[in-house]
Amino acid sequence: MTGLWHAAATIAALLSFSLAAAGVAAAGPADDSTSTAAPHFGTWGYDLTAQDPTVKPGTDFFLSANGNWLKRTKIPADKLSYGNFDKLHDLSEAVTRKLIEDAADGRSDDPDAAKIGAAYRACMDEAHAEQLDAAPIAPDLAAIRAEKTKADVVALMGKAAKSLQSSIFGLAISPDAKAPNRNAVYLQNLGLGLPDRDFYLTDQLADKKAKYQSYVVLMLSMIGWAEPETNAKAIVDLETELAEASWTRVEQRDPDKMYSPMTVAELASFAPGFDFRALLDNADLGSVDRVIVNANTAFPKFAAIFDSTPLETLKAWQAFSLANAAAPYLSKRFVDANFDFYAKTLGGQAEIEPRWKRAVEFVNGALGESVGRIYVAKYFPPESKASIDALVKNVIAAMHARIERVEWMSPATKAKALEKLSQLGVKIGYPTKWRSYDSLTMAADDLYGNAVRTQAFSWDYLVRRLNQPVDKQEWSLKPQQVNAEYSPDQNEIIFPAAILQPPFFDPAADMAINYGGIGGVIGHEITHGFDDQGRKFDSNGVLANWWSLEDAANFKSRADRLAAQYDKFEPVKGYFVDGQLTMGENIADLGGLLLALDAYHAALQGKAPPVLAGLSGDQRVFLGWAQVWQQKIDDEAAILAVKTDVHSPAHFRVNGPMRNIPDWYKAFKIGPDDPMYLAPESRANIW
Numbered sequence: 001m002t003g004l005w006h007a008a009a010t011i012a013a014l015l016s017f018s019l020a021a022a023g024v025a026a027a028g029p030a031d032d033s034t035s036t037a038a039p040h041f042g043t044w045g046y047d048l049t050a051q052d053p054t055v056k057p058g059t060d061f062f063l064s065a066n067g068n069w070l071k072r073t074k075i076p077a078d079k080l081s082y083g084n085f086d087k088l089h090d091l092s093e094a095v096t097r098k099l100i101e102d103a104a105d106g107r108s109d110d111p112d113a114a115k116i117g118a119a120y121r122a123c124m125d126e127a128h129a130e131q132l133d134a135a136p137i138a139p140d141l142a143a144i145r146a147e148k149t150k151a152d153v154v155a156l157m158g159k160a161a162k163s164l165q166s167s168i169f170g171l172a173i174s175p176d177a178k179a180p181n182r183n184a185v186y187l188q189n190l191g192l193g194l195p196d197r198d199f200y201l202t203d204q205l206a207d208k209k210a211k212y213q214s215y216v217v218l219m220l221s222m223i224g225w226a227e228p229e230t231n232a233k234a235i236v237d238l239e240t241e242l243a244e245a246s247w248t249r250v251e252q253r254d255p256d257k258m259y260s261p262m263t264v265a266e267l268a269s270f271a272p273g274f275d276f277r278a279l280l281d282n283a284d285l286g287s288v289d290r291v292i293v294n295a296n297t298a299f300p301k302f303a304a305i306f307d308s309t310p311l312e313t314l315k316a317w318q319a320f321s322l323a324n325a326a327a328p329y330l331s332k333r334f335v336d337a338n339f340d341f342y343a344k345t346l347g348g349q350a351e352i353e354p355r356w357k358r359a360v361e362f363v364n365g366a367l368g369e370s371v372g373r374i375y376v377a378k379y380f381p382p383e384s385k386a387s388i389d390a391l392v393k394n395v396i397a398a399m400h401a402r403i404e405r406v407e408w409m410s411p412a413t414k415a416k417a418l419e420k421l422s423q424l425g426v427k428i429g430y431p432t433k434w435r436s437y438d439s440l441t442m443a444a445d446d447l448y449g450n451a452v453r454t455q456a457f458s459w460d461y462l463v464r465r466l467n468q469p470v471d472k473q474e475w476s477l478k479p480q481q482v483n484a485e486y487s488p489d490q491n492e493i494i495f496p497a498a499i500l501q502p503p504f505f506d507p508a509a510d511m512a513i514n515y516g517g518i519g520g521v522i523g524h525e526i527t528h529g530f531d532d533q534g535r536k537f538d539s540n541g542v543l544a545n546w547w548s549l550e551d552a553a554n555f556k557s558r559a560d561r562l563a564a565q566y567d568k569f570e571p572v573k574g575y576f577v578d579g580q581l582t583m584g585e586n587i588a589d590l591g592g593l594l595l596a597l598d599a600y601h602a603a604l605q606g607k608a609p610p611v612l613a614g615l616s617g618d619q620r621v622f623l624g625w626a627q628v629w630q631q632k633i634d635d636e637a638a639i640l641a642v643k644t645d646v647h648s649p650a651h652f653r654v655n656g657p658m659r660n661i662p663d664w665y666k667a668f669k670i671g672p673d674d675p676m677y678l679a680p681e682s683r684a685n686i687w
Helices: 008-015 061-072 084-104 113-124 126-132 135-145 150-162 203-222 228-245 264-270 276-281 298-308 311-329 332-347 355-366 368-379 382-405 411-422 447-464 511-528 549-567 583-603 617-628 635-644 650-658 662-668
Strands: 081-083 169-176 179-189 260-263 290-293 425-429 485-487 492-496 631-633
Touching (some): 061 617, 061 650, 084 113, 084 355, 084 368, 113 355, 113 447, 126 447, 135 311, 135 447, 150 276, 150 447, 179 298, 203 311, 203 332, 264 276, 264 290, 355 368, 355 447, 382 411, 382 425, 382 492, 382 511, 382 583, 485 511, 511 583, 511 617, 549 583, 549 650, 583 617, 617 650, 631 635, 631 650
Antiparallel strands (some): 081 631, 169 179, 260 290, 485 492
16 A cells, blocks of 8 residues: 555554554644644645745745744654644544544444443553553463463564564455455564664664663563563664565565565475464464565565564564553553653654543554444545546546646556556545454453454454455545555556545635645555555556556656655765655655646646736645645654655655656746755656
8 A cells, every 4th residue: 555644653553552543734833733623724725824935945945935834833852853744634534533532421323433432431440450560461471471482472573463472474365466356365574673674784873772672671671571681682684684684665665576476385494493374373374375465575584583583582572562562551660661761762752642632543553444334423524535536537648648648658657547547447535335343342441452353353354354355345444534645456546535535625715725636646656556666567557567668767767767866865964864765755746736736737727827826826836736735854764764654754745756857946936046956857757
């Protein structure tokens, strides 16, 4: 899946009750995260006061459009960054809190209201968590302590898919990239407690690695594990070996290289030293004999590392990993230790989120579609869906026209690109079929148990659909999530209800602003089907080559030109954007903005656009895009994002595309003397 937004707060997810979502921001100070009022932007959808008139558009368009907003905005103490995504996330969070608390207090007639209420009450009962302290994980720690052989270790690793135990090899079930109508079992290498291999292997991040080892010592001490200092060093040494054997994030982006189907017997021969059959058996996959291996050359190395690592070190690693994963569900000393390292040390976040926010995150993660069903009924009227349907059709038409007139692609490849576009699926607002949570038990006095049961429920759901056709009605996002997504193996785009609000979309706003906002987002997701990796999937979502050699070479040279531009962006001194890691998102940003502009021009139907506040229609489209990407971020969080995020920093999601769009130069009269100017021959022209 390729999403629109991946917050710099990625690692803060480890301290939250569920994966952290990203959100969106108003023009004023960031102190209203509990508000349920929709954000408001000027009189026609754009906040003119955000602009910094002392910065010329051609000097730094992001600062020109957002400079005053940056000056007056403070990052809340419980966030790693703040921007317009965060503002909408806060809104969704506050709204869903009310819905969840209504369910908890018996004021909802939703069939899952009792489960929602029990899950929320368990999260909010801090006194009970303090009373229990580490007791909830005692049985799982006992299982680790009872291991006598490495076969025992593998058996427990197999149960990681349905518990909070950990494994150096991860299991997943998702559509087979070469047969996307059926599901397949995927195997990937895991095992790292730090967010990326670079944290183990580069001198630049050596201080973070040292602090991580201290954190491992602390967690082992808190669970009463023997010789915490000695074992912590052994754990970090083990993870360093695994990091050296791991593929880079750039390597992992290539779907061709990440697809290696094998029988279990072939895998055992390919990567001796680890019992993959036992791993699968203990994950309830005893009937599975074919797996798809990701990052295949890492597997023999991981298996050899496992085989050569002392049993006691493996057990210590399992114990730490369990305590680390369970920390958010335990007493305050575990919660605080986890937060202090992952959010404060790695990301620079000053304070942990209030408990109610973490509780809402957990409930959304565990019972997300039930909460979404209530959310949609109250906050997403049918007319909103109809308005977006029309915009999507206009942007798809713009992509059709662009493919038809692109000059570097042969007619045969172009025909297949148009076929792929014609079969693009579109999901807007919410699912047509809601997921059933009937078999999931939630107890108001068992937070850790709720987390484990949620994991087991989710895994059982995947296992049960393994031998069934892929359900095209399923959603990978929840209606209350502020995000959007393209699925290459399903060839579809998804826009949840929560993103269809200002500044992305406002029925009362100027049309140009809407095209610069939600139009650019729609175009971004459509372009993902034709970015450097999305282009490798055909009209049916099959991982297959439909490009001529010449067309593929032409595409690559143009994409590499864009990557080279981003390689020069330096959000923090000494830390540069990786143009290859972020290439797919950068292509999608550029394509999305081009499509938004084309669709806006077509929507004018030959009429001259109005001039508002002295701004032309084209200028407003570009400013609408810039307004969406308002974000303020501290250096620590920016470094974390550069190392882990496939998206470029927000500053360059604005400036990066602009420099390659001829109409931007015309709209703002940008010339060779402007710092952002790129000569026409240096610009990236892809779609």
